[in-house]
Amino acid sequence: xxxxxxxxxxxxxxxxxxxxxxxxxxxxxxxxxxxxxxxxxxxxxxxxxxxxxxxxxxxxxxxxxxxxxxxxxxxxxxxxxxxxxxxxxxxxxxxxxxxxxxxxxxxxxxxxxxxxxxxxxxxxxxxxxxxxxxxxxxxxxxxxxxxxxxxxxxxxxxxxxxxxxxxxxxxxxxxxxxxxxxxxxxxxxxxxxxxxxxxxxxxxxxxxxxxxxxxxxxxxxxxxxxxxxxxxxxxxxxxxxxxxxxxxxxxxxxxxxxxxxxxxxxxxxxxxxxxxxxxxxxxxxxxxxxxxxxxxxxxxxxxxxxxxxxxxxxxxxxxxxxxxxxxxxxxxxxxxxxxxxxxxxxxxxxxxxxxxxxxxxxxxxxxxxxxxxxxxxxxxxxxxxxxxxxxxxxxxxxxxxxxxxxxxxxxxxxxxxxxxxxxxxxxxxxxxxxxxxxxxxxxxxxxxxxxxxxxxxxxxxxxxxxxxxxxxxxxxxxxxxxxxxxxxxxxxxxxxxxxxxxxxxxxxxxxxxxxxxxxxxxxxxxxxxxxxxxxxxxxxxxxxxxxxxxxxxxxxxxxxxxxxxxxxxxxxxxxxxxxxx
Numbered sequence: 001x002x003x004x005x006x007x008x009x010x011x012x013x014x015x016x017x018x019x020x021x022x023x024x025x026x027x028x029x030x031x032x033x034x035x036x037x038x039x040x041x042x043x044x045x046x047x048x049x050x051x052x053x054x055x056x057x058x059x060x061x062x063x064x065x066x067x068x069x070x071x072x073x074x075x076x077x078x079x080x081x082x083x084x085x086x087x088x089x090x091x092x093x094x095x096x097x098x099x100x101x102x103x104x105x106x107x108x109x110x111x112x113x114x115x116x117x118x119x120x121x122x123x124x125x126x127x128x129x130x131x132x133x134x135x136x137x138x139x140x141x142x143x144x145x146x147x148x149x150x151x152x153x154x155x156x157x158x159x160x161x162x163x164x165x166x167x168x169x170x171x172x173x174x175x176x177x178x179x180x181x182x183x184x185x186x187x188x189x190x191x192x193x194x195x196x197x198x199x200x201x202x203x204x205x206x207x208x209x210x211x212x213x214x215x216x217x218x219x220x221x222x223x224x225x226x227x228x229x230x231x232x233x234x235x236x237x238x239x240x241x242x243x244x245x246x247x248x249x250x251x252x253x254x255x256x257x258x259x260x261x262x263x264x265x266x267x268x269x270x271x272x273x274x275x276x277x278x279x280x281x282x283x284x285x286x287x288x289x290x291x292x293x294x295x296x297x298x299x300x301x302x303x304x305x306x307x308x309x310x311x312x313x314x315x316x317x318x319x320x321x322x323x324x325x326x327x328x329x330x331x332x333x334x335x336x337x338x339x340x341x342x343x344x345x346x347x348x349x350x351x352x353x354x355x356x357x358x359x360x361x362x363x364x365x366x367x368x369x370x371x372x373x374x375x376x377x378x379x380x381x382x383x384x385x386x387x388x389x390x391x392x393x394x395x396x397x398x399x400x401x402x403x404x405x406x407x408x409x410x411x412x413x414x415x416x417x418x419x420x421x422x423x424x425x426x427x428x429x430x431x432x433x434x435x436x437x438x439x440x441x442x443x444x445x446x447x448x449x450x451x452x453x454x455x456x457x458x459x460x461x462x463x464x465x466x467x468x469x470x471x472x473x474x475x476x477x478x479x480x481x482x483x484x485x486x487x488x489x490x491x492x493x494x495x496x497x498x499x500x501x502x503x504x505x506x507x508x509x510x511x512x513x514x515x516x517x518x519x520x521x522x523x524x525x526x527x528x529x530x531x532x533x534x535x536x537x538x539x540x541x542x543x544x545x546x547x548x549x550x551x552x553x554x555x556x557x558x559x560x561x562x563x564x565x566x567x568x569x570x571x572x573x574x575x576x577x578x579x580x581x
Contacts, residue, residue: 078096253273373391
């Protein structure tokens with residue numbers, strides 16, 4: 001076969017392959033864009049549903065409060081409002097205002113608290129008459145734009161989301177119908193009672209809610225003006241109490257890869273659903289306004305790139321890329337080589353997935369801390385000597401932590417592959433334990449833990465690799481500091497009998513749950529398996545410790561009861577002392 005034939009053959013092979021690859025890549029990109037668009041649409045629908053639910057909750061609260069305000073008897077107005085202010089957690093301040101006299105409650109001419117002074121100053125434009133009550137009022141049951149479109153019959157969602165929106169609109173309709181029934185009942189009442197009740201309940205034009213902004217913070221004022229009297233009275237909502245009524249709505253929206261957040265007019269995140277904590281500078285993918293109930297507030301949807309989000313948004317792209325790669329390899333290398341390579345890659349992928357999911361975040365945490373404090377020191381922003389020393393101590397501690405994590409990973413890799421080698425030497429176990437306690441004394445004292453070393457005066461020798469024993473003791477001491485620090489005690493004892501040495505590492509912590517004892521020494525097993533737990537770890541330490549001790553002919557096991565502390569027992573074969581040593 002000549003050179004031209006070879007070139008022609010490779011052109012026939014490569015050109016179709018490249019064309020197929022380019023076409024498949026384009027299709028995958030289009031498919032990824034479609035998936036992303038669907039995800040954004042679903043987030044918008046879910047966020048809109050959440051916003052509608054919040055607005056209904058707020059509207060119900062406002063309607064109940066206004067109804068209660070209208071029903072207050074004129075002769076008991078001051079006493080009732082004061083009682084609300086003291087007992088109703090939704091009420092922050094109350095007031096009574098007359099056009100000629102001004103404020104009756106709280107009375108600026110009498111003694112006022114700091115909160116009342118702040119309240120008076122906040123609404124000075126209203127109380128002074130420079131801003132009219134009707135000009136400021138926004139109504140108390142106005143639905144959101146999303147709810148209005150649903151009520152008008154416009155298609156806003158499909159399937160389950162449409163049903164949820166329909167239910168929300170029906171809820172608003174029921175509230176309005178209930179109000180109309182109240183008004184009708186008032187009209188059917190006896191003349192004297194009807195006049196009073198209709199004046200206080202059945203005139204929405206004489207009541208409302210005013211959103212008020214001071215220093216970029218939202219305040220909400222509810223007011224009622226009875227038609228028979230020349231006064232205005234009402235209350236100011238306690239927004240933090242109102243927020244507590246909204247938080248459960250976010251807790252029920254927990255979804256992997258997606259975070260729903262309530263953001264106020266200043267851009268502060270007040271509440272969010274489960275997931276990675278948000279930063280103030282994060283930009284939402286979708287925002288839904290909570291006006292008119294909470295002007296300038298919004299429900300925001302963030303995609304935080306969690307494992308669930310990656311699986312849903314990029315799963316098809318990864319799968320298509322893998323299929324395309326397999327197809328190209330099949331053309332160039334043949335079916336046999338492809339099968340062998342695919343099986344090997346599948347095995348490696350499973351091992352890497354298991355490894356990364358358990359330790360990658362543990363490696364990232366100390367690196368982030370080291371980088372942050374190092375950048376602060378390098379930029380010269382920290383002038384206080386104590387802060388510099390604190391930052392340096394953090395860098396050193398995180399570096400040690402990173403070293404321990406790396407050592408665990410390396411030991412795990414060598415043990416799994418059977419490549420771990422040991423440098424066995426005769427070692428005085430009692431002396432070694434004393435040196436170990438002294439080495440970690442500063443750390444233990446910093447953790448407010450009492451150190452109790454009990455080792456006999458006579459020598460006890462073992463044929464063991466000191467580095468391996470260091471790794472075992474380090475893992476046990478670290479676990480005691482992390483999980484048993486509240487017990488403020490760490491005991492290390494040594495005894496010898498029947499040709500073996502026994503080391504006991506004891507703490508006064510909460511112990512290990514009974515149902516977890518059987519999994520304690522398994523790889524990647526932790527009593528708290530959450531990646532966001534405040535006690536970090538990869539779940540490898542005890543597994544590595546047991547394997548290292550077993551490689552020396554000993555063993556390590558756990559003995560204790562839940563709630564009574566923990567005791568790890570290490571047994572090591574004793575070494576007989578010959579006359580020449």
